[in-house]
Amino acid sequence: MPDRRTTSEKSKQGEIKLACVDEAGFAHAQPNRNAWTEKGKAHLITAERGKRLNVLAALISTGALFSARFWEAATDAALAGFLSLLLNSVGGPLTVILDKAFIHKAKAIQPVLALPKQPGPTLMFLTPYSPELNRIELLLHKMKYEWMAFKARTAERLQADVGKILDGFGSDCRMTFC
Numbered sequence: 001m002p003d004r005r006t007t008s009e010k011s012k013q014g015e016i017k018l019a020c021v022d023e024a025g026f027a028h029a030q031p032n033r034n035a036w037t038e039k040g041k042a043h044l045i046t047a048e049r050g051k052r053l054n055v056l057a058a059l060i061s062t063g064a065l066f067s068a069r070f071w072e073a074a075t076d077a078a079l080a081g082f083l084s085l086l087l088n089s090v091g092g093p094l095t096v097i098l099d100k101a102f103i104h105k106a107k108a109i110q111p112v113l114a115l116p117k118q119p120g121p122t123l124m125f126l127t128p129y130s131p132e133l134n135r136i137e138l139l140l141h142k143m144k145y146e147w148m149a150f151k152a153r154t155a156e157r158l159q160a161d162v163g164k165i166l167d168g169f170g171s172d173c174r175m176t177f178c
Contacts, residue, residue, distance in 0.1 A: 016093040018061040019086060019121075020136040023074040023103075025052035026144070026162050029152050053158050055166070056082040059136045060090060065169040069162060071155075076106030083109060087121050094121040099137075100128055139169075 057067040098104040131137040
């Protein structure tokens with residue numbers, strides 16, 4: 001008889017682990033969605049221009065956060081390496097929840113799905129235009145718009161601030177889900 005339990009039920013019973021995975025880029029100057037300034041004055045923030053600090057992150061059903069930070073572009077090859085490291089870190093059956101971004105469906109990640117030593121991760125893709133269904137999207141948004149102070153940063157300061165949030169997740173920085 002086939003097992004008809006959902007992935008969520010299997011995760012709750014500890015049979016598998018779920019990992020919500022996505023990437024985000026952090027710039028020296030944060031995005032300014034809106035701001036208040038006195039009438040007649042310009043709202044300015046000066047910033048050193050440079051490469052974006054990219055983060056690949058996985059929010060695991062155990063409550064842990066697994067991440068990688070790098071100054072290069074987030075590519076399918078980077079994602080393949082990240083998934084391989086994530087699978088080794090988590091151990092056991094893993095279901096990875098992703099959106100349908102190009103790098104998430106690229107050929108470069110196919111070898112990770114068939115690792116010889118252990119079963120590769122199972123990939124589940126969200127429906128298009130539904131970032132609210134991926135918990136890591138909420139975490140990355142919170143990092144950019146709530147947990148990081150609105151200011152210009154040098155490359156070193158940006159790396160330190162992003163690192164402090166990622167490394168402090170669960171103790172210094174917390175999220176609750178309803």
